[in-house]
Amino acid sequence: MRVHKKYGSCLMREWGVNDFPPINGKWFLWEGCGVYVLIDKGEQIDLHMAMKKGHRHKSRLMVQDIIETTGKPLNGIIDSKNKSVANLGLKMGFKDLGLFQCEQAPSKIARIMRYE
Secondary structure, X not given: OEEOHHHHHHHHHHOOXXXXXXXXXXXXXXXXXXXXXXXXXXXOEEEEEEEOOOOHHXXXXXXXXXXXXXXXXXXXEEEOOOHHHHHHHHHOOOEEEEEEEOOOOOOOEEEEEXXX
């Protein structure tokens, strides 16, 4: 379900992505326990997401749903301190492109992982 960016960014912060700004993109609430934003960059789409505590085991299902709907290469933007999310990405077939500066990441450094 589409949601407003202010509501989506509030959920991001509430569910563990501290200081996440209400950035422009398409915001979605997934099954009441996941929130994500897709930022269309032309030939690829950037993805930021968060899951409600107690529902993080559903992350793989949410990412599978996102992959099925995008139709373009997908860049997962993962805070450098969140190794479990990076491991999930690797298990799902994302390729690790390395660490980059990212204003939306709580540590300001993010791991970019691409699914093609």
